[in-house]
Amino acid sequence: MSPPWRRHRHRRRHHHGHHGHAPWAHHHPELAHAMRAGWFVQWRLRRRIFFGFAVAIGVSAGVALLLHHHGVSPGWALTAMIMMLWATSGMLAWRLTLPLTELARVARELGDGNLDARVRPLGHGARELDAIAGAIDDMARRISRQLRDQRELLAAVSHEIRTPLGHLRVLCDTARDAGAPGPLVDDLEREVLEIDALIDQLLASSRLDFGALERRDLDVALEAARALERLGVDASVLDVESDDCRVSADATLLRSALANLVRNAVEHGGGVSRLAVRRGAGEVEVDVDDAGPGFVADDLPHVFESFYRGSGAGAGDKPARGSLGLGLALVDRVARAHGSRAAAANRDGGGAWVSLVLPAA
Amino acid sequence: MLRVLLIDDDARLAELLGGYLGQNDVTLVHARDGVAGLRALAGDAFDAVLLDVMMPGIDGLEVLRRIRAGAGGRVPVIMLTARGDEADRVVGLELGADDYVAKPFSSRELLARLRAVLRRAAPEVAGERLAAAGVVVDVGARACLVDGAQVELTGLELDILVALMRRAGRVVPRAALLAEAGRDDVAVGERTVDVHISRLRKKLGDDVGPPRRIRTVRGIGYVMPKEAAEP
Numbered sequence: 198m199s200p201p202w203r204r205h206r207h208r209r210r211h212h213h214g215h216h217g218h219a220p221w222a223h224h225h226p227e228l229a230h231a232m233r234a235g236w237f238v239q240w241r242l243r244r245r246i247f248f249g250f251a252v253a254i255g256v257s258a259g260v261a262l263l264l265h266h267h268g269v270s271p272g273w274a275l276t277a278m279i280m281m282l283w284a285t286s287g288m289l290a291w292r293l294t295l296p297l298t299e300l301a302r303v304a305r306e307l308g309d310g311n312l313d314a315r316v317r318p319l320g321h322g323a324r325e326l327d328a329i330a331g332a333i334d335d336m337a338r339r340i341s342r343q344l345r346d347q348r349e350l351l352a353a354v355s356h357e358i359r360t361p362l363g364h365l366r367v368l369c370d371t372a373r374d375a376g377a378p379g380p381l382v383d384d385l386e387r388e389v390l391e392i393d394a395l396i397d398q399l400l401a402s403s404r405l406d407f408g409a410l411e412r413r414d415l416d417v418a419l420e421a422a423r424a425l426e427r428l429g430v431d432a433s434v435l436d437v438e439s440d441d442c443r444v445s446a447d448a449t450l451l452r453s454a455l456a457n458l459v460r461n462a463v464e465h466g467g468g469v470s471r472l473a474v475r476r477g478a479g480e481v482e483v484d485v486d487d488a489g490p491g492f493v494a495d496d497l498p499h500v501f502e503s504f505y506r507g508s509g510a511g512a513g514d515k516p517a518r519g520s521l522g523l524g525l526a527l528v529d530r531v532a533r534a535h536g537s538r539a540a541a542a543n544r545d546g547g548g549a550w551v552s553l554v555l556p557a558a
Numbered sequence: 559m560l561r562v563l564l565i566d567d568d569a570r571l572a573e574l575l576g577g578y579l580g581q582n583d584v585t586l587v588h589a590r591d592g593v594a595g596l597r598a599l600a601g602d603a604f605d606a607v608l609l610d611v612m613m614p615g616i617d618g619l620e621v622l623r624r625i626r627a628g629a630g631g632r633v634p635v636i637m638l639t640a641r642g643d644e645a646d647r648v649v650g651l652e653l654g655a656d657d658y659v660a661k662p663f664s665s666r667e668l669l670a671r672l673r674a675v676l677r678r679a680a681p682e683v684a685g686e687r688l689a690a691a692g693v694v695v696d697v698g699a700r701a702c703l704v705d706g707a708q709v710e711l712t713g714l715e716l717d718i719l720v721a722l723m724r725r726a727g728r729v730v731p732r733a734a735l736l737a738e739a740g741r742d743d744v745a746v747g748e749r750t751v752d753v754h755i756s757r758l759r760k761k762l763g764d765d766v767g768p769p770r771r772i773r774t775v776r777g778i779g780y781v782m783p784k785e786a787a788e789p
Contacts, residue, residue, distance in 0.1 A: 356612075359640065360568060363662035367574040370665035374581055386664075393662055418777050422729040427660055431727040433783035437776035 241325030246293070253285035296326040303333055310408040312341040344407045351403050355396045365389045394460065398527055401453035405530050410447040412535075414558040417442045417451070417481050418474050424455040425472065434469050439476035443558035446535055454531040454553055455483065457524045462487035466549050476557060480537065483553045491543035500541045500551075501529035528553055560584045561603070562672065565595030565621060566610035566638065578665045584672070592616035596624055599633070606634040606672055606679075609655070622655060634675040638663065674724055690726035691771040691783050693762060695719060704762050715758050718751070722772060722782040731779040755780060 261278035265271060296319040306314035314337065316330035369386045373379065404410070418437040425432045444451070462469040466487025473484040492500060503526040525541070532539040532553055541551045562579065564572050564586055572588035579586050587604070589595035591613055599607070607625065611618035618637060625631055637658040656675045659668055677686070686697035694703040700716055702709045711719065722730055732751050755772060756765070764771040773781050 356640065359662060360571075363568070364570055364574055366662045367571065367578055367665045371574065371578045371581075373666075374578070389662065416777070418775065422775060422778060422781075426728050431783050431785070432729045432775070432781045433727065433773045435729065435773075435775050435781065437778065440777055442777065 238325045238328050241328075242293075245325070246289075249289045250286070253282055253289065257281040257285070296330075300326070300329060300333060303330075303337075307333075307337055307340075312337055312344070344409070348403060348407055348409060351400065355400055358396060359393065362389055362393055394456075397453055397456065398524075401450055401527055401531070404447065404449055405527075405534050408534070410450065410534060412445045412447055414443050415446055415448055415451055417444055417455075417483060417555070420451055421455055421472055421474055421483060424452065424459050425469070428456065428459050428463060430459060430463065430469050434472050436471055436473040437475075438473060439481075441557075442474050442476055442481050444481045444535075444555040445558045446555050450531045450534065451555070454528045457528050458483065458485045458551055458553060461485075461524050461528075461551065462489075462549075465489060470548060477554075479557050480554050481557050483555075485551050486544060487549050487551075489548055491547060491549045492541065494543075497541065497543070500525050501539060502526060525551065560605045560672075560676070561587065562606045562608060563587050563589060563595065563598055563602075563604045564608045564610075565589045565592060565613070565618070566608070567591060567613045568610070575665060575668075579669065582669055584669070592618070592621040592624075595621060596628070599625060600628070604633060606636065606676060608636050608638055608668075608672075610638045612640050632679075634679050636668070636671055636675060677724070678721075688720065688723040688726075690723045691785065693719070693723065693771060693782075695723060709761050711758070711761060715754055715761070718754055719758060722780060726782045727784045729775045729778055729781045733779075735779060 257278045260281060261274040264277055265274040269277075299317060299319060303314050303316045315334050319326050319330060366386065366389055369382050369389065372385075373382050418435070421437075422432055422435055425435060459469055459472070462485050466489035468488045469485060470488045471484070471486040473482075473486075475482055475484075525539075528551070529539040532555065535555050537554045537556055539551070539553050541549065544550050560583065562584055564575065566572060566588070567590055569588070569590065572586065576586040576588065587598060587602075589598045592615055595607075595609070598604075609618045609621060609625075613621075616624075622635060622637070625633065625635060634656045637655040638661055639658050640661050656678070657671050659671060688695045688697065692705050695701070695716070697720055700713075702711050702716060702719065718735060721735055735751055755774075759765045759769055759772055762771050771782060773783065775781055
């Protein structure tokens with residue numbers, strides 16, 4: 198199978214070839230099907246309700262007349278007719294709404310982000326509702342495909358942007374060796390790393406937006422060691438307190454969250470003073486202590502909010518470099534996407550404490 | 559002059575990296591894909607291989623497997639990993655690579671890792687001095703100084719210490735420690751490593767209170783801090 202970025206190039210060319218003359222139906226035959234299903238559904242439903250009630254009224258009236266013919270008083274015959282009408286209407290309504298509850302269930306699941314939800318077979322005599330079910334399933338498939346396409350495109354774009362970033366880093370070192378002013382090259386290199394970190398956050402963020410988690414067993418201790426190494430932090434701050442620190446999590450998201458925890462301590466907290474990993478009841482907790490002044494008390498309730506920069510930044514200040522105020526917000530979103538939580542506080546001895554909890558494997 | 563083979567589909571990176579490494583006495587030979595890389599390895603001798611993980615055709619992990627399975631399979635390999643979705647399945651060192659560097663990497667860092675890998679492959683380098691966590695080791699003279707005082711270590715203890723110090727600040731997996739120490743010929747289990755580490759700690763005066771020079775990373779291995787921690 199060709200890699201995603203290659204597949205995308207191919208797909209883009211393919212689409213351009215049809216641009217201009219193709220109606221929507223050409224690209225989306227399933228949409229055309231759904232539109233056709235629209236009048237079909239209306240016609241079938243009306244017909245069914247009309248015939249249903251016509252038969253119910255006819256049969257009830259016939260029974261009432263028959264009863265009256267056999268000497269039952271008109272009052273009783275009318276009562277019997279109303280009761281029969283009531284019972285048959287109830288049955289009709291029940292038969293009509295039963296499949297609708299199934300459709301409602303699927304619509305709700307789709308709304309909750311489970312794009313794999315599909316309508317179960319609705320049973321006999323509901324061809325018009327089968328058509329609605331087909332339209333809903335088509336819609337779910339189409340949304341799924343579009344989301345997957347978007348994710349692949351984002352991955353491809355990220356890859357394409359990272360390639361020249363890699364070149365830039367090599368050029369930075371070459372410039373240093375060629376005698377370019379050190380501080381200038383350092384600044385250049387820092388910007389390159391900022392862009393790289395932003396791409397990381399974007400990828401993680403898009404994965405969260407699309408709710409596309411791919412869970413597997415991961416050793417948090419090992420991932421934490423790698424995060425420290427990647428960000429150039431001495432791994433001796435790592436304190437693994439339990440033997441089994443495996444979680445069931447999405448690798449991209451877990452790595453992003455750990456990187457953000459460490460980066461936050463490095464950039465805003467004067468460095469990581471301790472990174473502890475321990476297993477609790479059914480969960481694994483990662484604690485990062487930093488060596489900084491801690492959070493401002495007013496900021497504490499907001500540290501996990503996107504774009505919140507803290508009162509320490511002051512009016513008119515630029516946001517913290519490269520963070521876009523997303524760093525800790527992303528940690529929190531990653532935790533919640535795994536059905537878990539993140540927390541932050543100031544330690545008694547000074548410095549901040551940020552914790553990420555994930556479900557154990 | 560060292561000869562290093564770069565297997566990567568990014569020709570521009572090869573050109574730029576070749577320029578940088580050339581200034582540092584390393585000749586870089588470029589192969590555009592796995593097949594060309596394996597062909598180059600079969601036909602020529604290289605001191606080390608830089609191997610990109612994400613390549614069209616056969617990927618870097620498969621290339622690594624074939625390098626290790628083939629003749630001359632002991633050539634040091636540094637994997638160049640990307641950090642996107644596709645890199646999720648990369649398991650770096652466990653696959654038999656000697657080291658890995660995440661893209662976009664610093665060429666200086668890459669050069670340092672390259673030299674470290676080559677030193678491990680040919681350990682007899684005279685005059686190499688290492689310092690970390692208050693310990694100084696003269697690798698050539700096989701002498702160890704702790705806070706300025708000479709300490710006697712056995713051969714294996716010194717090798718383990720050197721392996722930790724060469725990667726100071728990074729966690730060295732227990733299983734990899736003996737291999738890193740150049741002692742993968744010794745039939746010792748992972749638990750035996752723990753015994754050697756505890757003897758080493760005693761000799762380095764690191765057996766009172768929480769360890770400051772050689773720290774245990776439970777379930778993974780050991781790490782030596784670059785700087786000595788406060789007692």
